[in-house]
Amino acid sequence: MTRATVHPIEQESYRILRSRLDTSHLPPLTRAVVERVIHSSADLEYATDLVCDEASLTAAHAALHAGAPVVADVEMVASGITARRAVCRLSEAKAGPGLTRSAHAVRLAFEQVGPGALWVVGCAPTALEELLRIDAAPALVIGLPVGFVGAAESKAALRASGLPAVSNVSEKGGSAVAAAALNALLYTPAPDRTEENQ
Template structure:
C-alpha cells in the first residue's frame, strides 16, 4: 500500500470527473480503476467501456501487495507506472532474435522472455501490442491479473475480446481505444488503493 501526497491539480481533476459521471454504484476497486483511467485520459466513455470483475481486481491487489512481479509489453507502459519496478523485455536483443527465428512479433517474443523470468502469478500490463496480449493468453501464464488495454484499429478490440473469453482474471475494454497511459493508470489505481482488508476480500 502506498501513501501518496496528492497534488491539488489531481484533486481538482477528480472533483470535475465526479461532477460529470457518477461511478459510486461501482464496487470500490472497479471504481478506483475506472476513475484513474478517466483521470489519465479525460475520456468519460471508459465508465462504460471498461470490463472487469471485482474478484479479479482483489486478486490483483493481493498479488501486488505480496510483491508479485509486474510485466509490461512496452517501455511506455513501464514509464507510467509509479512506485513499482517493472519488467519489460521488448528492448532485449534476445527478443528480436527470437522473433526472427519463431516468425512472431517482437512483442510476443518479449512475453515469452518475460515469462521465462517471472513464471506464474505475475501481473501483466499491456497497453500497446495486441500480439503481446494474444501471447499471454496462448502461453497459459497463470497470471494474478492481466491488464489488457492495447490500442489500435488492427487486432486491439479482437485481442481484448479474446482475453475476456479466456477466463483469465483481467481488466479490458470493449472498444479499439486504450494505450500505454490508460494501462499504466489501471495498474496505478491498484498501487494507490488504500482500502481496508475487508474491502479487499469483498466483505462489508
C-alpha cells in the same frame, strides 16, 4: 502502496470527473480503476467501455501488495507505473517467423517472472495474443492495447479466455490508460481486515 500526498491538480481533476460522472455505485476497486483510467485520458466513455470484475481485482490487489511481479509490454507502460518497477523485455526481444518482438518479449518476461504476475499490455495486441497462448497463470491481465489492427479482437479473446482481467471493448486504449489501471490498484490501500471482522 499508497501515496502520502496528492497534487492539487489531481484532486481537482477527480472533483471534475465526479461532478460529470457518478461512480459511487461501482465496487471499490472497479471504481478506482475506472476513475484513474478516466483521469488519465479525460475520456468519460471508459465508464461504459471498461470491463472489470471486482473479485478478480480483489485477488490481484492482494497479490500486488504481497509483492507479485509486474510485467509491461513496452517501456512507456513500465514508465507510467509510478510506484513499482515493472519488468519489460522488449529491448532484448527479436522478431522471427510468425513471432513479433512484442510476442517474444512476453516469452522472455515469463521465463523471468513465472506464474502469478500482473501483466500490463497497453500497446501491442500481439503481446496480449502471445500471453493468451502460454500458460502464464497470471494474477491479472490488464489488456488495453490500442489500435485498429487486432486490438479489439485481442481484448475480446482475453475476455473469452476466462483469465482474471481488465479490458475494454473498443479499439481505444494505450500505454497511459494501461499504466493507470495498474496504478489504481497500487494506490488503493489494502482493506483493514480488523474493521471488516468487527
